[in-house]
Amino acid sequence: MNLQEIVTAEFEKRFGTTPAHIACAPGRVNLLGEHVDYNDGFVLPAAINLATWIAFTASGTDTSTLYAFDLQDETVFNRQSILSKTDIDGKPLSEWARYPAGMAWALQEKGLAVKGMKAVFSSDVPRGASLSSSASVEMTFGTAWKQLGGWSIDPMQLALIGQRAENRYVGMNCGIMDQFASACGKKDRLMLLDCRSLEYRTLPLPPDVSIVIADTTVRRTLVSSAYNKRRESCEEAVRLLKQKIPSLNSLRDISVNDFETFADILPEETAMRARHVVNEIERTSKAIPLLESGDIVAFGKLMNECHASLRDLYGVSGPELDLMARLAQPIKGCYGARQTGGGFAGCTVNLVKKDMTEEFSKTLASQYEKETNLHPAVYICEASEGARVLI
Ligand code: GAF
Secondary structure (H helix, E strand, O other), rough: OOHHHHHHHHHHHHOHHHHHHHEEEEEEEEEEOOOOOOOOEEEEEEEEEEEEEEEEEOOOOOOEEEEOOOEEEEEEOOOOOHHHHHHOOOOOOOOHHHHEEEEHHHHHHHOOOOOOEEEEEEEEEOOOOOOOOOHHHHHHHHHHHHHHHHHOOOOHHHHHHHHHHHHHHHHOOOOOOOHHOOOOHOEEEEEEOOOOOEEEEEEOOOEEEEEEEEEEOOOOHHHHHHHHHHHHHHHHHHHHHHOOOOOOOHHHHOOOOHHHHHHHHHHHHHHHHHHHHHHHHHHHHHHHHHHHEEHHHHHHHHHHHHHHHHHHHHHHOOHHHHHHHHHHOOOEEEEEEEOOOOOOOOEEEEEEHHHHHHHHHHHHHHHHHHHHHOOOOOEEEEOOOOEEEEO
């Protein structure tokens, strides 16, 4: 059974009736522009063919009964209880329930009607693997509440509401990239977003190239506090550099050359973090014409440079991610390999010559397994449509 069938069958079992609607929203993989979205930079993600699926019907009240099929756990909350992050019995919401509740809270705050629903949801986006499982849950629920409320919204606005839910309700100071890719993704296209203006356009990937995601299977805890710390370092760098360049509002506003002129006013670690960001923004700008002209060899080199920078300057890699990227880069047919998303653990993204993808995946998996005794999951990924209602 696929996920649509699973959530439908479970809904029928639990609620004794067929669900009125089905919706889904994908995870994402990012090709370039890592840890720059909260620095006003450019990002280049794609929505992927792994997604969260929901079967749902209006409850007729303001109470929502949500069943997380993958965790076999139910929560019941309403308009009032989510204000104190509790369920209707006053118990603190479990970790997973904060994402739909946060979405409901942020929609309410915008004055959008959040009708109670009965729902079952399930996802094949691996959790904690840097593929935006959280954003895909947020965008799935946002899309479901849009359907029930009968209001319409631009997908970018829905993404911004999801980001607010995650920043203010869940407590993760993420940028806009993940929710953007999940809400706005397009089939077979890479999504280029200017995180300052929020303007975006799509770019092609040459037809003879595949995106391969390799999951180290390793997960880390306390990722959100380490992430928030990186963001604070960037803010500190802006505060200090502003003394030299008063017009500077974010790390987007300084060139690599100017940065190096003033870098010694920054504490050492702050300088390293900011150096990654400034170079990564420049790298992503350079990558755009390469993609447009189909120069995947040069694009892949930038991906490899990005990995080294995340590892050596930004400090968000991990031993298994380093190993996975190091093993992949020299394999025949691989243009570029690097960690994707927030990092510390989770997945790498690889660009691979299409007719060598299977061989590449097998070689990478067996080499990784030999060195770690871990059995990695390797996905040959298709760029997919963003959040949508199917029924
Ligand atoms: C996480 C965040 F949610 C994104 O906003 C982005 O900053 C990413 O890490 C790093 O590029 O996925």
